[in-house]
Amino acid sequence: MAREALTHAPAEPREADLADIQGMVYSGFADHPYAAYVFARLGTNPKLSRAWLASVRTRVTSAARETYQPHGRVQVALAPGGLRALGVPDLVIDDLPQEAKLGMHERTRTLGDPPASTWELGNEDTPLDVLVIIFARDEATRDQMIDRERSALETAGAHVYPAELSQDLGGREHFGFADGLSQPHLPGPHREPRNGGTAVATGEILLGYKNAYNALPHAPHWGDIDVGRNGTYLVFRKLAQDVAGFWGWLDKHARDLAPRDPAAAADLRELLAAKLVGRWRSGAPLTLTPDRDDPGFATPEMRNNFEFLPTDADGMRCPITSHVRRANPRDARGGSAQDSDDVVSRHRILRRGRSYGAPLDDAAARAGRDDGKPRGLYFISLQASIARGFEFIQQTWLSAPGFHGLHAEPDPIMGNGDGSSHATIPAQPLRLRLRNVPRVVTVRGGGYFFLPSLTALERFSAEPT
Amino acid sequence: MPATQALTILAEIENRAELEKVLAAIAADPDDNELFRPRDLPATHFTRFVIVSDEPRNELPPLLAWEVNHDGDATAYLAQVARKVRSIDRVFEHCRDYPVAGAADLDGWVAWMRARNHHATAFYTAYRGVPRSRVVNDGEVHDEIRNIIDRERTKLAGYPATEIQRRLAVELHRRRPDLDIAAEDEPSWALQWVLAILIGIPVAIVLLLILAPWAILLRHHEKTEPTRRYHRPVHDLKDMRKFEDQVTQNQLTHLVDIKPGWFRLFTVWTVLTVIDGLARFYFVNGALGGITSIHFARWVIVRDRRRIPRKHKRHRLLFFSNYDGSWESYLGEFVDRASTGLTAVWSNTVHFPRSYFLLWDGAKDEEAFKQWTRDHQIASQVWWTGVPKSTVQNVRDDVMIRRRLQRPLPDDEAMQWLEKL
Known part of the structure; x- marks a missing residue:
């Protein structure tokens, strides 16, 4: 930041800002296990679209808890196409970051994704202008809320895609691992960091606040109104999980390594899976408990209470290539622990994802028998810069085959490997390398959205003049 | 070599x-x-x-x-x-x-x-003295060792580290007699250091003598030169991304006017000459001022040869880089790990975010620096890499592994060597 401009930006929101920030920024709404993601392409009449936005805005839940409504939570995110359809001037849209304007389908090479033509959602033929997110306590309420949002959109001339419905797996994802454990702490009124969670600079997530460079990030303005402030960018990805492919492949490897001992093979299968993920099923980190799953290390106090350099610099416990180590290298990204922490602090995101699809039976999974039903994860992340947040993590840490000195090894879970890459598990005297890691997570679509403040939603729903 | x-x-x-x-x-x-x-x-x-x-x-x-x-x-x-x-x-x-x-x-x-x-006023290579034939050979050596371990891990793991090392060399030679696996000592930089000191001391004395008047002039320039405000996140043109954000390596070509007048031309030349010296004698371990992702990079001063008054001349600074990872990660390393060095170079060129005493601020302004880089980046028409699948770290590891494959090592060093495989 230039010396003379050393930022008047506030470090974190004040009490009054909470009523302006959409609720999902500060809460995952875990007490509302039924979520739905309603995507739509807006109609050609901007007046009608603005009327729709004005009406849905009254239902949007803010981060101020006293405004929470009894029955459910609604959030609204807009893609640049949606802003255009609302009649927002190009001058304002132009201020959005490049990657948001291009859209995720134009970034497949950067992300290492399969071509967008193979996607179900958000490719060139199925543009996503708006995303209405619904959280409900029960299924019936969710259905009612979906109907209401759908008909509101359709009345405004929008084309509404079939709703994407979440599936509550009790804090696990489909492979069976505890999920969403390592979230940075977002500062705000009445919020204290919990359980060793490291605080992220507010400006890394929310626009309008100081970021990790101690600078105020650029944000779209509309005349005198900072329509970026209290808003964030939302990444949505539909990730199909091949549960039978994952466990069947590991089971085969484990039986090859312990051919005459089924019990040992079963243990080995769990160990190999944990080595690829970096945590055991319970969420206990390998760096703390390298030999067996110990739920004692999976408690909220313990599960993030570790660094790599002191005991695990070489990855003998938690492999360099493991998913959690790539997604958050903590103190081990190079240079001193402080150097690494500084770098890592500039690439943090809040995750708000949920699973979809019924779980696959464990025995079928181990036998590699798929039931052909769709299942996976709706990955959702929030960040003030998609390029420096989600995209950087996906490209530089997960997909990069040369991450941290590795060779031909993208992330074994999320790295978009094509079946020809490997996963090295350090051991003494010789490492074990799992060859030809199958692709077990496949991108089925998604998009980049702006999750505006309520002030911005109000401005977008008023006459442009 | x-x-x-x-x-x-x-x-x-x-x-x-x-x-x-x-x-x-x-x-x-x-x-x-x-x-x-x-x-x-x-x-x-x-x-x-x-x-x-x-x-x-x-x-x-x-x-x-x-x-x-x-x-x-x-x-x-x-x-x-x-x-x-x-x-x-x-x-x-x-x-x-x-x-x-x-x-x-x-x-x-x-x-x-x-x-x-x-002439490149500053030229950096991450594996100085390693010819391409070696890069290719050593990459294949490492790959073949990996394959041998994949197949015979259980058998080999029963031996002590030094014996595993010996067996790997024997097996490798049996399978691939075409590969060169000669042991080699790590290059010694002692002579280089002597040279560096012999050249460096007189250069430092000259620089110190002119330092005070130069610094006064510098601050005058920094305060008065026009700069540009950057008010939005990175924008670019589509053709720039042709050879960018590919899987392992990417390229960057960048062209910008040096600020008019002799002072900035002199300063940028001096800074680049110092960087070139450091690249030869100091940054010899695969990192240029903390940046570990650059295979080769160079700065070239392109003088304006037109016969026009000197104050109207537009000397330009051309930068070529061949690096690992995405544009965003590369620029991130610039800002996070090497902003002082880069500010020292590019604050002498137009529109650069304002600097403070040559080294500070400037590239620290993350969003402005990225936008400035994008503004002056030019699209390459043809780009070719001879090691498409290797990062800098891969190349350096491959070379180290081949050098030590047949060298007698003490137990602990043999163990460390095995860990790199």
Whole structure:
């Protein structure tokens, strides 16, 4: 930041800002296990679209808890196409970051994704202008809320895609691992960091606040109104999980390594899976408990209470290539622990994802028998810069085959490997390398959205003049 | 061992439309086209063709830049090009004063090229002294070792580390007698250090003598020179991304005017000369001031040779980089790990975010620095890498592994060596 401009930006929101920030920024709404993601392409009449936005805005839940409504939570995110359809001037849209304007389908090479033509959602033929997110306590309420949002959109001339419905797996994802454990702490009124969670600079997530460079990030303005402030960018990805492919492949490897001992093979299968993920099923980190799953290390106090350099610099416990180590290298990204922490602090995101699809039976999974039903994860992340947040993590840490000195090894879970890459598990005297890691997570679509403040939603729903 | 050299040919373009067609034909398939295949030149690490135009001002003639990172002596390399890739004529015939006989007249051709070769004021390589043949050989050695371990891990793991090392060498030689696995000592930088000190001390004395008046002038410049406000996140043009954000490696070509007047030209030359010295003697372990992702990079000062008053001259700074990872990660490393060095160079060029005493601020302004870089980045027409799947760290590990494969090592070092496999 230039010396003379050393930022008047506030470090974190004040009490009054909470009523302006959409609720999902500060809460995952875990007490509302039924979520739905309603995507739509807006109609050609901007007046009608603005009327729709004005009406849905009254239902949007803010981060101020006293405004929470009894029955459910609604959030609204807009893609640049949606802003255009609302009649927002190009001058304002132009201020959005490049990657948001291009859209995720134009970034497949950067992300290492399969071509967008193979996607179900958000490719060139199925543009996503708006995303209405619904959280409900029960299924019936969710259905009612979906109907209401759908008909509101359709009345405004929008084309509404079939709703994407979440599936509550009790804090696990489909492979069976505890999920969403390592979230940075977002500062705000009445919020204290919990359980060793490291605080992220507010400006890394929310626009309008100081970021990790101690600078105020650029944000779209509309005349005198900072329509970026209290808003964030939302990444949505539909990730199909091949549960039978994952466990069947590991089971085969484990039986090859312990051919005459089924019990040992079963243990080995769990160990190999944990080595690829970096945590055991319970969420206990390998760096703390390298030999067996110990739920004692999976408690909220313990599960993030570790660094790599002191005991695990070489990855003998938690492999360099493991998913959690790539997604958050903590103190081990190079240079001193402080150097690494500084770098890592500039690439943090809040995750708000949920699973979809019924779980696959464990025995079928181990036998590699798929039931052909769709299942996976709706990955959702929030960040003030998609390029420096989600995209950087996906490209530089997960997909990069040369991450941290590795060779031909993208992330074994999320790295978009094509079946020809490997996963090295350090051991003494010789490492074990799992060859030809199958692709077990496949991108089925998604998009980049702006999750505006309520002030911005109000401005977008008023006459442009 | 022959060091890798930087060749930067800048030739004035005569027929741009035709040249663009030729370059597009090469870019369509750099490994298999009729015009120019870098793979025919085994001493090439990385190479690219870039049209350096002066749009939209068009005061300076458009240039074709040919960037090569090659092993050995420039004349020998060019002679090899003339002999092996006669069709290089099809590229350069669209440039001014190209010899009629083309590459067929070897001496004339080499002389023409050498006359257009611009010295890189600063040149960095991450694996100095490792020729491309070694890079390829050692990569294959490492791959083959990996395959042997994959197959025979259980059997080998029963032996002590030094015995595993010995067996790996024997097995490797049995399978791939074509590979060179000669042991080699790590290069010693002692002589380099002596040289560095002998050259460095007088240079430092001269610099110190002029430091005070220079610093006063510098602050005057920093305070008064116009700068630019950057008010939005990174914007760019689509064709810039052609050779960007590919899987392992990428390239960046960047062209910007040096601020007018002798002071900035002198300062940038001095800074680059110091960086060049550091790159030779100090940054010899695969990191340029903390940046570990650069295979080869160079800065070239392109002097304005027009016969016009000196204050109107537009000297330019041309930067070429061949790096690992995405643009965003590369620029992030610039900001996070090397902002002082880069500010020292680029604060002497126009529109750079305002600096403070040459080293501070500037590139620390993350969003402005990224936008500035994007504003002055130019698209490369052809880019080729000789090690498409290897990062800097991969190359350096491969070399280390081959060097030690047959060297007697104490137990603990043998163990460490095994961990790298």
